Amino acid sequence: MSERLDDIAFQMVEPGKGILAADESTATIGKRFDSIGVENIEENRRDYREMLFRSTEAMENYVGGVIMFEETLFQKAADGTPFVDLIRAAGAVPGIKVDKGAHPLAGHPGETVTEGLDGLRDRLKKYHEAGARFAKWRAVITVSEDLPTLGGLKANAHALARYASLCQEAGIVPIVEPEVQMDGDPADHSIERCHEVTSAILKTVFDELYEQQVMLEGMILKPNMVVPGCKCSRQCDPEEVAAHTVSVLLRNVPAAVPGIAFLSGGQSDIEATANLSAMNAEYELPWAVTYSYGRALQAAALSAWGGKAENVGAASAAFTHRARMNSLASLGEWTQEQEAG
Numbered sequence: 001m002s003e004r005l006d007d008i009a010f011q012m013v014e015p016g017k018g019i020l021a022a023d024e025s026t027a028t029i030g031k032r033f034d035s036i037g038v039e040n041i042e043e044n045r046r047d048y049r050e051m052l053f054r055s056t057e058a059m060e061n062y063v064g065g066v067i068m069f070e071e072t073l074f075q076k077a078a079d080g081t082p083f084v085d086l087i088r089a090a091g092a093v094p095g096i097k098v099d100k101g102a103h104p105l106a107g108h109p110g111e112t113v114t115e116g117l118d119g120l121r122d123r124l125k126k127y128h129e130a131g132a133r134f135a136k137w138r139a140v141i142t143v144s145e146d147l148p149t150l151g152g153l154k155a156n157a158h159a160l161a162r163y164a165s166l167c168q169e170a171g172i173v174p175i176v177e178p179e180v181q182m183d184g185d186p187a188d189h190s191i192e193r194c195h196e197v198t199s200a201i202l203k204t205v206f207d208e209l210y211e212q213q214v215m216l217e218g219m220i221l222k223p224n225m226v227v228p229g230c231k232c233s234r235q236c237d238p239e240e241v242a243a244h245t246v247s248v249l250l251r252n253v254p255a256a257v258p259g260i261a262f263l264s265g266g267q268s269d270i271e272a273t274a275n276l277s278a279m280n281a282e283y284e285l286p287w288a289v290t291y292s293y294g295r296a297l298q299a300a301a302l303s304a305w306g307g308k309a310e311n312v313g314a315a316s317a318a319f320t321h322r323a324r325m326n327s328l329a330s331l332g333e334w335t336q337e338q339e340a341g
Contacts, residue, residue, distance in 0.1 A: 005218025006258065008133050008173045012093050012220060013259030013288040016327045017064035019175075019220075021263075021294035022049055023097035023136065025069055032298075038307035042071070050077045050086075051305060052298070055316040055323075059090035062323035067095045067136050067175070067292070074130060084131035095134035095175070096127045098163070102140040111152035114139050114159055117166075124170035134173035136222070137163040141180045141201050143189050143229070148197060153204045161208035168218055175261070175292070177222035178205050182230045182266040189229025191236050195244045198226050202252035216256040222292050223249075224265045225275055238271075238278035245275075246283050253287065261292035269322060270339065272296040273329045280332030290330040297322050 002008065012019060024032065029048075030040035038044055049072055053059060066087050073096050076082050084094045100116035114137060124135065139156035141148050156178065164174035178201045180194060202223065209216065226244035228235055236244075249260065264272040272293060279289055291297075300322055305315035328334040 003171060005168060005171070005173050005215060008093060009218055009220055009258040012065040012134065012173070013261060013290050014064055015288070016331055017062055018291035018293070018323075018326055018330055019065040019067060019095075019261050020052065020063050020297055020323075021067045021292055022052060022072065022298070023067040023069045024294065026071065032302055033307070036302060036306050044307060045071070046075055047078070047309075048302070048305060048307075049075070049083065051312050051315055052301065052319055053077075053083055053086045053090070055319050056090065058316070058320040058323040059087070059092060062320075062327040063090065063092045065093040065095050065134060067097055068132075069097055073127065073132060082131075088131070093133050094131050095136060096132040097137075098123060098127070098135045099137040102138075105152055105155055108149055108152050108155075110142060110144065110147050111149065112140050112142070113152070113155045117159060117162055120163065120166050121170070124166060124172055128170050128172055132172060134175060134220070135163075135167050136175040136177060138177040138179055139201075141178060141197065143180060143193060143197055148201070153201055154208075157201065157204040157208040160205055161212040161214060164209060164214045164219055165212040168215055173218055173220060174214070175220045175222050176205060176209070177263065178202065179263060179265065180224045182224070182227060189232050190234065191226060191228040191232075191240065191244055194224075194228060195226050195248055198224060199248045199252055202248065206252060206254065216254055217258060219257060221253060221257055221260045222263055223260065225262055225267070227265070227267065227275070230266055238274040239282070241275045242278035242282055246279055246285070249285075249287075255286035257287055259288035259290060261290050264291075264293045264296035267296065269296045269299060273325050273334055273339070276326065277329035277332055277334035280330060282332075288330075291326045293326065297326065
């Protein structure tokens, strides 16, 4: 495997492939396990993720990279095989979530900034030695009548850029994830408002990436799609979502970036797939435009698994189906008929 940052980035988003976000914290996966009545212990977390990583058809054909939580990066399968080796054997790139979460931003009521820069250089060295070749850092942007502020945007963009520069110094591809959240007040979160805020954060992020001398060819962008808030009375069809999202990207994301891997951001499984497919079917784009989904790839598999060894085959099949549907969407070839099939 090449150690060049640009080669790694292109491998992660090669045609028909996306990124599996399996980086749920122990607390977050505990909530997922609660929904299926499974105890949140290390053995169950291992078994569930092993089921995903051993889903050969999905991993070899539709997954270019896997984002892991720190526990998972150092974990081994039941037979002693390191998860990193399982992922590499499938032809995917192992990655690691490195941020320490969003915390209140002083002087900016209602806004957060992501922490985790202290000690990051040393952590990245450890993660690289363990086999990680990309990392992820998420910034959370809240939308309301008065938010986000310019100061809030700049604080998060600066942290993202410093993180990205440290990653590249360590030989690790940074996934830069500025997420405009979907749960804003209905009156304040139309698709037009999401367009405005997404454009503002992307412009600010790329200004900061330039200032921190981040090599754009060796990074991946993980943004939200431009969609109305979950509570907005006017929801939008895939064609409108695609038009708004592509407009924002073309104005703010340099063509040097190898790939844009969207988060699903509260959309249903089918919505996330349909919106992604509409972008790729209707527009000629300078980047690979694909997926970096967590729940939208895993929800059906988690439900099918239910914590039982006898359900591993059904869960793997459910994961493979969702991965294949999103692979088709990344090529602009997804249809409702294929989904039903």
